Amino acid sequence: MRLSRTEDGACERPPHHRGTELMLYLDTLPKGGHAVIEKVEQRAPLDPIATRLGELGFVPGEAVQVVATGPMGKDPIAVRLGTSRFALRRGEAARVGLRTVS
């Protein structure tokens, strides 16, 4: 499991440090993994996808769990957020920064 995303946007978005930990993003959360949302990043000013994620309830403090991954390239992923479930492409999930819960 990768803890930081390096294959795209590494220069515009360096690994985010929280204490000594690297920030984990929803697209790298393994299947079955639980986490709590830390923040939703805007990729552009007024990023419509980030806005929509917020409206769907992806807001700091909410618990998420990856319940399934797509059969091809593990994309998209199915995420449970409270009582609702959403399918997200990895690019969308990469906006959601997490803190893990043990």
Add this chain to the structure above:
Amino acid sequence: MSATTSPQTPASPLHIALVGNPNCGKTSLFNQLTGSRQKVANYAGVTVERKEGFFTTPNGRAIRVLDLPGAYSLDSTSPDEDVTRDVCLGCHRTEPRPEMLVAVISATNLRLHLRFLLELKQLGLPVIVALNMMDEARRHGLQIDAAGLQADLGMPIVPVVSLNRAGVMPLLQRLDLSLPAPPVPLPAGLDPHMEVRRLLATYVVDPAAGTDRLTDRLDRVFLHPVWGPIILLIVLFVMFQTVFAWAQPLMDGLGSGISIFGEIVLKPVPGGVLHSLLADGVLAGAGTVIVFLPQILILFLWILALEESGYLPRAAFLLDRLMALAGLSGRSFIPLLSSFACAIPGIMAARTIQNPRDRLVTILIAPLMTCSARLPVYTLLIGAFVPHRSVLGIFGLQGLVLFGLYAVAIVSGVIAARIMTRGVKSEEHPLLLELPSYRRPNLRSLALGLWQRAVMFLSRVGTIIVSLNVLLWALSSFPLPPAGAPGPAIDYSLAGRIGHLMQWVFAPIGFNWQICVSLIPGLAAREVAVSSLATVYAIGATDEGAADRLLPLLSTQWSMATAFSLLAWYVYAPQCISTLAVMRRETGSIKTVLWAAAYLFGLAYLAAFLTYHITRVLTGAA
């Protein structure tokens, strides 16, 4: 403006709108309230379905209700949500602002739906909250203090179960009372998410965290990386088996029923022009329309049931990666697959695609998926020109060519979609698809949905198809040939003349005048081209064995280059007026239809041109 003071006379029904998130049960509530008293159309200028209905409350109050498209927010991201926002704000071009909103929220998904409800609170319109799916919430062990929530929100809440008549009575009774006062907007700067959290913590007792265990268990199977795709394949296989196998006898039965009906009705009509108009124009046209119905209804029964059960979004999830190759999302798969049976139900099935750009691109490439009507033409030409021999010992050459025609069409469709979706990175193309809880499909909703599709197809598309058929009949029949003229009658008609004129356009792709003439009646339906070729070659089109007798004739009279060129033409050409008619109906834009026809004709001409000249070189004719 305050709707509470607006005059209520029996003559002007109360105008309300249903608003809510997707999957809140809004449509089944609408169906339950209005029954069959619904009008389904499109909003002016956009491909968004407009559903309006009428009903009367127990005390006799007449109500006109608009079922607004499902939305997650008034901060819209799609034309569907644009409509909902504009109507709610009262700034829609053609739609007046409703006097009151009925906000539908699902008790099983309060966290998501309450947030949208708080947005609706800001509008200054009276709102009644229909708290739906209370039965399901209770089964999950969810306890909601509706009275407390109602007082806190400042909006009346009525619990409803939209699956049966008794379940919507509380809402009907509430509608008999006077309109509530518009709720007080939230103070500025208050985070709606925090407010939702507070409401949930205060008014909802939720021992099992509202988890739908059944959906979790089903998803472990249906979304499994191995079992998921296998189950999907089985579902699709059974689905298309029924579309082909069940529809065929019905279509044959309807077809012969219409011809028997025609014979009986037209018996007293003397032979001649009137008889020909009624038989070959009107009845043949109506026959074309009605014959499509079984396929459309069976396909839609499946799609509606899969959608209602919650499986369709899962199929989209499993197929998303595959469709991303074409720049589309998983939602486009079923409409495109259906188009292999016939583009007409396929294009109608594109309604299930929420993203409007995806929907348009899917509609535009649907005619490239090889429909079953092309098979007679392919079979005839392959039989006449491709030698019957085996390749590598196991494959028949004829079968390989047929496979190649399908493959070329699919690859072209993917490329065309890629070009139309260019500039949109697949990563940035939002999927963000809600996977609702699984539920048993409601029979009443299925029946209403099927009924609406049937009426829509017969009334709106059917009329266009019949009129165009009559027009084509007239073109192919007039002027009548002079008495005792040699050659087929169609050669003297307007269509014949146009066919001859077309030849200078089509000569570079190797078409002779007989092909050009047969292309015109072939516009009515692709397979008609075979019988019209038979007419042009004067061997009697009505003959059952027309194709068998055409086959040796064509193989001696046409060059191989011409035959292959016609095959290439048929892969692309929008040779089907009915498809264009349903495209017009579904997109509401004649410009889109013209554009689609232009790009498909362009592709067809280019492909036929290349095929013709390459084959000429290869066969040594050039």
